[in-house]
Amino acid sequence: MNKYRSQSKYCYPETDVLINKFDEKDQEKLNKLETTFTTRRIYQLYNKPITGSFGLKHLQKIHRFIFQDVYSFAGEFREEQISKGKTTFAHPLHIQTYGMEIFKELKNERFLKDLNKEKIVERMSYFLGEVNILHPFREGNGRVQREFFRVLAMKNGFELDWSKVNQSEMIEASISSVNDSNAFKNIFMKNIVNEQPDIQLIKQFQSLKKSNELEL
Template sequence: MANAYTDSNGVFKNLLGQTEAQALQVAEYGFPTARSIEILGGHVQLEAHGFGLQRLAVIHRHLFRMFYEWSGKVRTVPSSKRAELGGVTRFAEPDAIVKDWQALEPQTQGFAEARQFSFEDKCKALALIFIEANRIHPFPEGNGRSLQVFMQELALVQGVKLNYAKVSAREWNAASAVSGTHGRLFEGMHSASPEPIRRVFKAIGRDGALHCFVPSEPNTDKNVLRRRGD
């Protein structure tokens, strides 16, 4: 169904002038990978401080600015995502996005500033942050890929490296889907099931305490945006 962001065929209106969903997807999934490496490699300076919605929006803008006029801007329409076997995940309502992220930011900052966290504690905290950030889903498209970069930056502050290649796309997407409000539209919705995404973060995390991330310093880790989410 068309809305402010899509045409009559449900294809996102884009700066490339593409009207075919598959062609747009091919273009849109390739370029942001290089852009993400620029961010994590320290080759660009993000105009953002801390780990709140502002940083996530700047990341989104850098990844998708050549595709969408609304890159980096909070969505103004409701959002949901179809999962496998007819399921659906619902995200935060537009008027709750900023407020919900303001409530989450103390949690991200608390993680960044924490001392004497065990590796297991770090993975648990990262999973909980991801669950809420993913539930909010502030943009019309590109939330998953932007959030992956955001989570890598945040994790590195505590010396944790996230390797998304250690989990299959199917497992990642399934765990992400049930981490928020999910279910079947005609059978009722369910509350979050956090355990699957907790297991994922434990699996993809590696303790790299000798290399902690500082936003202005380079990092050459390139395993980001690997065919997951939106």
């Protein structure tokens, strides 16, 4: 039984292996392929992030980019209910409406503009908890969330280094975030590199945004 506890329409019949572009039915081999190709894509995003508008479509663009080599459903919202452990994520029918509410709130907060480190950590913790419970994709939500919030932090002059946080810390915080909006505060305090907003980082983000707009 896989981590989502039931047979999935996204899996090969009578297996827990996600249908993939390599047609690889061995889970260990698929894990290695997925790690190889997604790591390469994430590295590319570090050099040229997808800036987007920090909404649902932005999440989809990031997911599509990271998983484009592995899954045909890259960038698509899941169409089945999933859970992990005791945590049940948003029903697929509610992903659009719930997601729009989350990102409208983020927009109303001016995408966390002009906040100091303590305050931006608090609000990013809240929003990461909300996006995590949304869990809009069948696979790869964690990687998409980390890249999304890395770019959001960059927009506001903060550099996130996710290598400072291990997987067990993220899992523990994810579980706690269901009932605690501050569950990710220690995570962000640990992985924010700079104490004060970096003007050069903000300018770098703005130049990337203009470059992306020109390409469109």
